[in-house]
Amino acid sequence: MSNIIVRGNLTRDAEAVATTGEKGLVKFSVADTRSKKDAAGQWVDDAHYIDCAYWTKDVQNVLRQLTKGTPVMIFGEWKQERWEKDGVKNSKISVTINSFKEIQIGVRSQAQGQAQAPEDDIGF
Numbered sequence: 001m002s003n004i005i006v007r008g009n010l011t012r013d014a015e016a017v018a019t020t021g022e023k024g025l026v027k028f029s030v031a032d033t034r035s036k037k038d039a040a041g042q043w044v045d046d047a048h049y050i051d052c053a054y055w056t057k058d059v060q061n062v063l064r065q066l067t068k069g070t071p072v073m074i075f076g077e078w079k080q081e082r083w084e085k086d087g088v089k090n091s092k093i094s095v096t097i098n099s100f101k102e103i104q105i106g107v108r109s110q111a112q113g114q115a116q117a118p119e120d121d122i123g124f
Contacts, residue, residue: 014066
């Protein structure tokens with residue numbers, strides 16, 4: 001597997017998956033959207049959606065943190081899944097999360113009225 005760092009927003013609330021081990025599984029999806037110019041020179045959004053799986057002993061706390069729209073930076077190992085259905089070949093990238101961090105981009109300070117840089121404590 002290969003390591004990956006992705007910054008994006010959750011596309012839906014995280015959900016718990018029942019397990020029998022001491023760790024629980026939390027699944028969610030992150031959208032990584034970039035703006036780029038198309039062939040006509042117009043700016044368009046180019047979104048990539050990544051399915052994520054996070055194994056943790058603290059499922060309830062993670063579920064409270066990871067709600068739709070939350071900006072996060074995730075660190076983990078990616079893999080490409082491939083399958084065929086009805087003669088059509090499909091694939092997707094998924095990430096098994098090692099750690100994540102909620103991020104705030106361009107948060108305005110009420111006292112100063114200026115944008116603050118996000119914290120650089122990444123948590124690994």
